[in-house]
Amino acid sequence: MVDSLKSKIDEVELLLSMFSEDEIKLGDKKSYLNIKRHAELNVIPEKTDVDFVIKLKKKVELSVVLPDGYPSWNTHHPVKPLITLRLLSDNSILGMNIRELSSHFYHCHHIRSPIKRRLILEWSKELELTGCCMPGRPGLIIVEGEETKADEYWRRLRNLQWKHIQLREKEILGIGLYRIRRFQDGFHELTLSQQSWFSWLHEHGVTSEEYRHVFGIPGRLPQNEQQ
Known part of the structure; x- marks a missing residue:
């Protein structure tokens, strides 16, 4: 489980290095840093899910939740990340009115x-x-x-x-x-x-x-x- 948690942190750290601070935001930075500290001590904290938002070209917002257990697949019920894609509030991007x-x-x-x-x-x-x-x-x-x-x-x-x-x-x-x-x-x-x-x-x-x-x-x- 610790190895799985460290793999999750590696994925998040890679994304944080790829995008600027304006492009990626952690949902709860304090919680993420706590998870990271526990992983460095080879300890599993009570809460291990990580969520963040990536803004793509200021047009689309990608919300991602990496749940407890991700990315381990050795479970009876496979764990999958939750990803939500939505248009940002500027509806003029595609000339559409969102109702x-x-x-x-x-x-x-x-x-x-x-x-x-x-x-x-x-x-x-x-x-x-x-x-x-x-x-x-x-x-x-x-x-x-x-x-x-x-x-x-x-x-x-x-x-x-x-x-x-x-x-x-x-x-x-x-x-x-x-x-x-x-x-x-x-x-x-x-x-x-x-x-x-x-x-x-x-x-x-x-x-x-x-x-x-x-x-x-x-x-x-x-x-x-x-x-």
């Missing part, structure tokens, strides 16, 4: 009107939202996209005449264009059975528990898809 993304889950008594079905599709396209709609009874709609546009979509929806419609769940996905959405291939109207509808959602990352929590209906896969 907060969110998911909305709607539950309706029913969706049968051809006009409503057309508007559900048209508004999602206009507002650049992805997701899906299941017409019938009950009617279910999921949209994902820029939070302000998702809120506008909900404003328009509830101004239509419904027997009942409710925003069951609003989930903040995160900030940034690179945040992975569940639905990345547009907006779809799905005329499927409830089991097939859930199967499609399950393929897009919606769990049975999430489905039950949001829609009040158990999410069950068709028998031939159950493991």
Whole structure:
């Protein structure tokens, strides 16, 4: 374990020598120096994880965490470093506006009107939202996209005449264009059975528990898809 800790310190020291002080910052310099002193005495301190941030050309920030045990791989569960890559706050670098993304889950008594079905599709396209709609009874709609546009979509929806419609769940996905959405291939109207509808959602990352929590209906896969 001491050899593994010394190897970790060697890696960090190499990086510190490669980058300037403006380019690399230790998350907790005091903690790192304490780890380094213990390693020199061949002693394992209580805390051995090291984190640091590297700024690449002032455009991208690379956050790295080397956890306890790294770089030793002689464990039942391999230890891996955690690396996060993000754009810095100057959004003009790529000419993009970074917005907060969110998911909305709607539950309706029913969706049968051809006009409503057309508007559900048209508004999602206009507002650049992805997701899906299941017409019938009950009617279910999921949209994902820029939070302000998702809120506008909900404003328009509830101004239509419904027997009942409710925003069951609003989930903040995160900030940034690179945040992975569940639905990345547009907006779809799905005329499927409830089991097939859930199967499609399950393929897009919606769990049975999430489905039950949001829609009040158990999410069950068709028998031939159950493991």
